[in-house]
Amino acid sequence: MVRGLTLLALAYLLSVPGAYAQAPGEVGNAPQTEQAMAWLERLGPALNMTSYQGVFVYARGDQVHSMRIAHRFRDGRVEERLVMQDGGSGEIVRRGMNVVCVLPDQGRIRLDEVIPSGPFAEAFTSQLMPFGQWYLPELVGEDRVAGYDVVTVALTPKDEHRYSHRLWLEKSTGLLVKSHVRDVDGAVLEHFQFTSLEITDDIPDAEFEIQTRGREITRSLDIEAARQSPVGRMSGWTLNWQPEGFVPAAVPRSGKGKAVAFSDGLAAFSVFVEPVTGLKMPTGASRIGATTVYMRELSVADRPFLIAVVGEIPPGTARKVADAVSIDDEMARGWSARDH
Amino acid sequence: MDERLRETLSAMMDDEADELSVRRLLSHENQADVRDQWQRWQQVRDLMHENHGPSYGVDLAGAVREALDGQERPAPVAERARTVAVSYWRWPVAAMVVMALVVGFGAGAGWDAQPDEMTDVLASAGIDSRNPALLPSAVxxxxxxxxxxxxxxxxxxxxxxxxxxxxxxxxxxxxxxxxxxxxxxxx
Incomplete structure (x- = not known):
């Protein structure tokens, strides 16, 4: 915790313009880095507190999705409605902590699995992670996206364990309107972009009404539960190495709770450790855009376990993380005992 | 719009759709849906090329006109046709005209441009099972x-x-x- 605070303080120092002296006329990247950090500081609040509507496209691997979104911040409360534009007719509506999800009557997008711990969980994040320590942020230019003037921020990793990121932020609000995840050669692995956008406080109430007919599922985000257990725990296993800067991330309780998520503030990976049951999984890495899935099997006390590392990290990093998992004998024996 | 029609549209983007599928698409009852979907795919493709609009390449209206006039397609297109697999179905005149009317000339502009490159982009960003060389040798x-x-x-x-x-x-x-x-x- 102390370490985290120190890093946060460092990041803060880096981000405050004039925190260290800059001689007039001096050339170099420092001012650009400062400016980039100042922009990144705005990113988090902008995501929630800007009101906007538009359509965005997301592509990774061979998958492409587009979604229409309306997002309003009013009286301290976020209202949001997302409508799938292809592959089904689902929609998600959020009012503060209330989430209503209408499922497509058919199709591949199974939104019931997404709710409630997914998209709206960003409500749990309160601060910018100090990712300036592991990436070099630079203001690399200005552009126009979906009719808005934007600044482009490049985040180049300082080691080989991460991908580089490029963010396009709208000038007046800091809203993220486009992003790339790129590999070391500059190839774009993941692409997010608004194709149409209107930043406006004037969005009619009707835009936040459910319009699709279908089976409805309503859940409330259980913010108390999340607060009580903010950080995932590794129980029965240990991670002996992770790239510097990746710390266990606060996650809402989801799934079977066996995974632990790590984040460096920009990228994230999850580690799953499970005993091998009936299903045999292959060993090695698969990639879907910027997302790597690395799996390996490990036998402890004659009991096979599957270790899966999933994240927006290069395959080599995922393998190193998976190799660094060690399973406690006790846990292995415990599982064996349960089996017999 | 059902999955099959979406696949047809997607195939059309790559100039790989078969004639029957295209005819089915063109007779789809809700042409507004078809048009919207087409435009979204077009946008995606523009994005992949880092373009902000349909600003590049061959314009569809021209291609249709030339096909109707019985003239040769523009040289770059003909060249490309030789480099890609022969099995790709070339647009019959009627289908091109109808499709042009359905999606509008503006939305269709550029559909003949660089499909090969597009496929490359998707493949390299995708599941690289065919290109293990891109992975570190230890993985x-x-x-x-x-x-x-x-x-x-x-x-x-x-x-x-x-x-x-x-x-x-x-x-x-x-x-x-x-x-x-x-x-x-x-x-």
Missing amino acids: EEVALQRLDEQQLRQMRQYLLEHAQHNSVGAGRGSVGYARLVSASGGY
Whole structure:
């Protein structure tokens, strides 16, 4: 915790313009880095507190999705409605902590699995992670996206364990309107972009009404539960190495709770450790855009376990993380005992 | 719009659709849907090329006119046709005209431009089972295509749970949504 605070303080120092002296006329990247950090500081609040509507496209691997979104911040409360534009007719509506999800009557997008711990969980994040320590942020230019003037921020990793990121932020609000995840050669692995956008406080109430007919599922985000257990725990296993800067991330309780998520503030990976049951999984890495899935099997006390590392990290990093998992004998024996 | 029509549209983007599918698409009762879908795919393709609009390449209206006049297609197109697989179906005049009317000339502009390059972009960003050379030699590649149904489901579950963590850990707003939908929709 102390370490985290120190890093946060460092990041803060880096981000405050004039925190260290800059001689007039001096050339170099420092001012650009400062400016980039100042922009990144705005990113988090902008995501929630800007009101906007538009359509965005997301592509990774061979998958492409587009979604229409309306997002309003009013009286301290976020209202949001997302409508799938292809592959089904689902929609998600959020009012503060209330989430209503209408499922497509058919199709591949199974939104019931997404709710409630997914998209709206960003409500749990309160601060910018100090990712300036592991990436070099630079203001690399200005552009126009979906009719808005934007600044482009490049985040180049300082080691080989991460991908580089490029963010396009709208000038007046800091809203993220486009992003790339790129590999070391500059190839774009993941692409997010608004194709149409209107930043406006004037969005009619009707835009936040459910319009699709279908089976409805309503859940409330259980913010108390999340607060009580903010950080995932590794129980029965240990991670002996992770790239510097990746710390266990606060996650809402989801799934079977066996995974632990790590984040460096920009990228994230999850580690799953499970005993091998009936299903045999292959060993090695698969990639879907910027997302790597690395799996390996490990036998402890004659009991096979599957270790899966999933994240927006290069395959080599995922393998190193998976190799660094060690399973406690006790846990292995415990599982064996349960089996017999 | 059903999955089959979407696939047809997608194939048309790459100039690989068969004639029957295109005719089915053109007779689809809701042409507004077809047009919207087409425009979205077009936008995606523009994005992939880092273009901000349909600003490049061959314009469809010209191609249709030339086809109607019985003239040769523009040289670059003919050249490209030789380099890609011969089995690709070339647009019959009637279908081109109808399609042009359906999607409008503006939306269709550029559909003949650089489909090969587009395929390359998608392939390189995609599941690189065919290109293990791109992986560090120490990492063994698992091709998703070779996984059975149960294994794919497990893989999808991992992706989904990770996406849920990710939207929290990285706090990227809409990107978080997109990853979730992508994870739940794919594998």
